[in-house]
Amino acid sequence: MNEPKVKRDPEGTRRRILDAATQQFSAHGLAGARVDAIAAAADTNERMLYYYFQSKEGLYVAVLEGMYVEFANHGVNEDLSGLQPADAIRALALSTWDYFRANPQWLNLINNENLHGGQYLARSAKLREASSPVISLLSAILARGTTAGEFRADVDALDFYVTLVAMGYYVVSNRFTLKAFVGRDYSEPSVIEAVSTMQVEMLLSFLRTASAAAPLHPASVGTTARRDAARMT
Incomplete structure (x- = not known):
């Protein structure tokens, strides 16, 4: 009697290896991650790991590539075309920062x-291609804002995106050390909301033209007037 054939699933095996490796590398780093532990968690053997990825370092690079592509696609998959430029910037920023909080492994x-x-x-060889779609998306939003007379025309989309990412990345990545250093928990919902609101306004303030700038709060106007009067005396 013939034994039933085992159905091969190369893509499934590769995916399981990547998922297991992501867990290992995230928890232990490249040096501390163990190939045998990755193979066991992926329900395969070390030979298959080397077959698909050639080396532990090759697997590590594949994990990083996958994480960056997933992150970039998250931004591109946001439907921002129907939003006003400022609202689109706000939505992109908040979504990006929420992604960090939801993906500590990254x-x-x-x-x-x-x-x-x-x-x-x-x-x-393909990592830089991953950022191109989200930069193109941001460039389109900035262009719409410029056409509408809301945004400056001299903003570099890549630099702006790096700044946007950095603002959210720092408070999430350093939340534990910040709590120990300054005593504020930046993972608390109320703190997240307050800081995110401030950071979005900082981004939009940089983008706005002088004519599109939000009017100053009455208290700020009074303070400015008193300061100018003091200079003239």
């Missing part, structure tokens, strides 16, 4: 790779 992996000086990411 932060751990990026922090670990920075300890390696980015040398393993530099091996990726």
Whole structure:
């Protein structure tokens, strides 16, 4: 009697290896992650790991690539075309920062790779392609804002995106050390809302033209007038 054939699922095996490796690298870094533990968690053997990824370092690069692509796609998948330019910037920023809070593994992996000086990411031939769609999306939003007379025309989309990402990344990545250092818990919902509101307004204030700038709060106007009067006396 013939034994039933085992159905091969190469893509499923590869996916399980990547998922298991993501857990290991996020928790232990490149040096501390164990190939045998990854293979066991993926319900496969070490031979298959080397078959698909050639080496532990090759697997690590594949994990980083996948995480960056997923992050970039998250921004692109946001439907912002129907929003006014300022609302689209706000939605993109809040969605990006929410992604960090929902994906602590991503932060751990990026922090670990920075300890390696980015040398393993530099091996990726396709990584930079991942950022192109979200930069194009942001460029389109900025262009719409410029056409509408709301945004400045001299904003570099890449620099602005890096700044947007950095604002949210810092308070999430450093939430534990910030709590110990300054005594404020930046993972508390009320603090998240207050800081996010401030950061969005900072981004929009940079983008606005002089004619489109939001009017000053009455208290601020009074303070400014008193300061100007003092200078003239």
